[in-house]
Amino acid sequence: MSKLFPSRFKLLFYFVKTYIILSTLIRLIFVFWVFKEVDTSFFKIANTFLIGLLFDVGTVSFFALPYALYLLLIPQRWHGSVFDRIVTWFAYSLGLVIFLFSFFAEITFWEEFKNRFNFIAVDYLIYTYEVVKNINESYPIPLLLSGILLITALLLFITKRKGIFQKTFTSESTFMDKLFPTLLVLGTVIIFALFVKNKDAEQFENRYNNEIAKTGIYSFFAAFQNNELSFTDFYKTLPVNEAFAEVKNKFRKRGHSLLFPEKELIYRNVPNTDSLPELKPNVIFICVESLSAKFLGSFGNTENITPTLDSLSNHSLFFTNLFATGTRTVRGMEAITLSIPPTPGRSIVKRQNNQQLFTIGEVFKKKGYTRNFFYGGDGYFDNMNSFFGGNGFDIVDRGRGFLMDASINTTRTNIEDDEVTFENAWGIADEDIYNKVIKVADDAHNTGKPFFDFVMTTSNHRPYTYPEGKIDIPSGSGRSGAVEYTDYAICAFLKKAQTKEWYKNTVIIIMADHCASSAGRQELDVKNYHIPGLMLNVPNTSSQKVNKMASQIDIFPTLFSLLNWNYDTNLYGTDILNMKPEEERAFVGTYRKLGLLKGDDKVMVLGDQKVSNFYQWDRESNELLPLKENEAFLKEIISNYQTADYLFTNDGLKLSTLEIEN
Structure with a gap:
């Protein structure tokens, strides 16, 4: 065995062993963290850790390879030289710091998302200002960094005490002695680089087992490499003309007139069927950060943290069965502005070629409206300014030195320091x-x-801080306080707005971008897509609770109908109030899982391995109970998601395409 693994590699394999032990410890922490949700039967939990071990070996091999090549190539006479000692101590210390930092980062990420690193972590790497500041405000950074350095020093001490360094430096291993272990590390790297995908860890029905089986660093680089997914390559599909025929038929049944019935387009006219005069009130849409339905007393919450919203629910159009399309702000923005089912991979808000699209802003523009996008931070974050500015909105944001693309023809107004408390x-x-x-x-x-x-609001977001003295929960103490302050601020806004002359002719819409959490052990945690939606001050419309199942994408088509607008549209959404029972549905998804929820609480989920699963959603237990697949349901979900993806990737959402066709 000593010939296969010579003493020159003693430190390298001790490094590998240390990483595997620490990674297994993190895996154990996550198991106990979600113990009630994870499948802890012996076979499942053993397989979870076995798969995790394999991914740990693959991950650490990428880090071990540079040092293995160094050990192979450095001449025997240099073993233990000053140069060798400096390189070895530095490489080992750096590796330990990176691993420990990643483990601490994984714990904080898991606390927020109950996921291994994914697209969100990649985005956080890009937007360092907000993320670093948020981490600094949310966690005791000096203590964490001190802990990392202390543990690193402790591991270095143990390694030296065990004589690992000495065995490495005094080794007389020859080139041939060192060749096998180097090839072993290299072979492992090649296998994982070419043949192993991050999703190969997902061998369980329970989502938590799948996530725990993964390795954080490996998941991070997998997300970094694969930020877009081709629908046609990874999902079940129909012939394109068949998919469009299915979607177009739905629009025809609603009384819409397709303007290009022979084209792979959904551009159509929505008539004013009652021939009533068009109304053109001002519209203020408030997209509330992370406002889950479960926070409202109207949905059974007993904390009394949303008195304003609970009161408004009785004096508005209150949509009680409304669902977000995704789990991030950019998904909410995509759904609201483009009124489109979520495309796989990154949100359109963050993708290339996402300007000059047909959005709700285009409908407002044709009715003579000015359009503004307000954000209390720097709108460069998550590509918001580029998306909204590139689609005709003027920008109002904090604007501290982050420039927009000069090609975007829009006005940008800064929120100045003297306007901020x-x-x-x-x-x-x-x-x-x-x-x-x-x-x-x-x-x-x-x-x-x-x-x-x-x-777009920001207060209901970690670190959950807000002005002191406004509510009875201290700033920074948790989500409940942030929700109560969010509610308080809405109340203050409405009181001020009601003193303005323009208020009596202004519709105010309040809706969440997504829920405060979305993770669960199911493929899709449907309950964590349930959001509130309210329309206030709609002309000639009485207050009512609307119990029809609907999606974020339907809110503005519903408003346009209430305002008696005849308009051309490229939006998938429809008027909720005129939905027939069989039309009730919601699109819910992650960047990989694409779901369709129907009014009878049946759910179908498309996966990125050309798979589909059909369930009955139990609202009480939030369980997804497997059903035998339904062909009509499958055709409906594929046609909606496939055509949405096709339109974006083939410029079918572009104004220029629609103008040319027109």
Whole structure:
């Protein structure tokens, strides 16, 4: 055995062993963290750790390879030289620091998302200002860094005490002695690089077992490499013309007139069927960060943290069976503005070629509205300014030195320091952004043109800090306080807005971008897509609770119908109030799993290995109970997601395409 693994490689394999032990410890922590949800039967948990061990070996091999090549190539006479000692101590110490840092980062990431590293972690690497500041505000960074350095020093001490360094430096191994272990490491790297995918760890029905089986660093680089998924390559499909025929038939049944029935387009006219005069009130849309339905007393919460929203639910169109399309803000923005089922991979908001698209803003533009996007942080984050600015919205954000693409023809207004009373990593307090909205609305009202404002809030986001003295829960103490402050700020906004002349002719819509959490042990945790939606001050419309199942993508088509608009559209959404029972549905998904939920609580999920699973969703237990696949349901879900992906990738959402066809 000593010939296969010579003493010159003693430190390298001790490094590998140390990583595997630490990674297994992290895996154990995650198991106990979600113990009630993870499948802990002996066979399943043993396989979870076995798969995890294999991925740990593959991951650490990538880090071990450079040093293995160094050990192979450095001449025997240099073993233990000053150069050798410096390189070895530095490489070993750096490797330990990287691993320990990644483990601490994984714990904080798991706390927030109950996932191994994914697209979100990759995005966080890009937007370092917000993320570093948020981490600094949320966690005791000096203590964490000190802990990493202390554990590194302890591991170095143990390694030296065990004589591992000495055996490495005094080895007389020859080139041939060192060849086998080097080839072993190299072979492992080649196998994992060419043949092993991150999703190969997903061998269980329980999502938590799948996530725990993965290795964080490997998951991170997998997400970094694969930020887009080809629908046609990875998902079940139909012939393109058949998929479009299915979707178009739904639109025809709703009374829409397809403008290009022979084309792979959904551009159509939605008529004003009652021939009533068109109404053009101002519209302020408030997209509330992470406002799960479960936070509202109207949905059974007993904390009394949303008194304003609970009161408004009785004086508005209150959508009680509404679902977000995704789990991130950019997914919510995509659904609301483009009114489209979520495409696999990254949100369209963050993808290339996402400007000059047909959005709800285009409908407002044709009705004579000005359009503004408000964000209390720097709108470069998550590509928001580029997306909204590139699709015709003027930008109002914090704007501290981050420039927009010069090719975007839009106006950008900074929120100045003297307009801010409180600010954290993600942006200014909700009260401050609402005050800016009111100020801009005052100016717009004086021009005589109706305005549409899209407002993105930030206060209901970790680190959950907000101005002191506003509510009875101290700032920074948790999500409940952030939700209560969010509710308080909405109340303050409405009180100020009601004193304005423009208020009586302004519709205000309040809806979440997504829920505060989305992880669960099921393929899709359907309950964690349930969000509230309210429409206030809609002309000629009485308050009511709307119990029909619907999606974020339907909110603005519903408003357009309430305003008696005849308009051309490229939007998938429809008028919720006129939905027939068989039309009730919601699109819910992650960047890989694409789901369709119907009014009878049946759910189908498309996976990226050309698989589909059909379930009955039990609302009480939040369980997905397997059903025999339904061909009609399968055709419906494929046609919606496939055509949405086709339109984006083939410029079918582009204004230029629709104008040429027109």
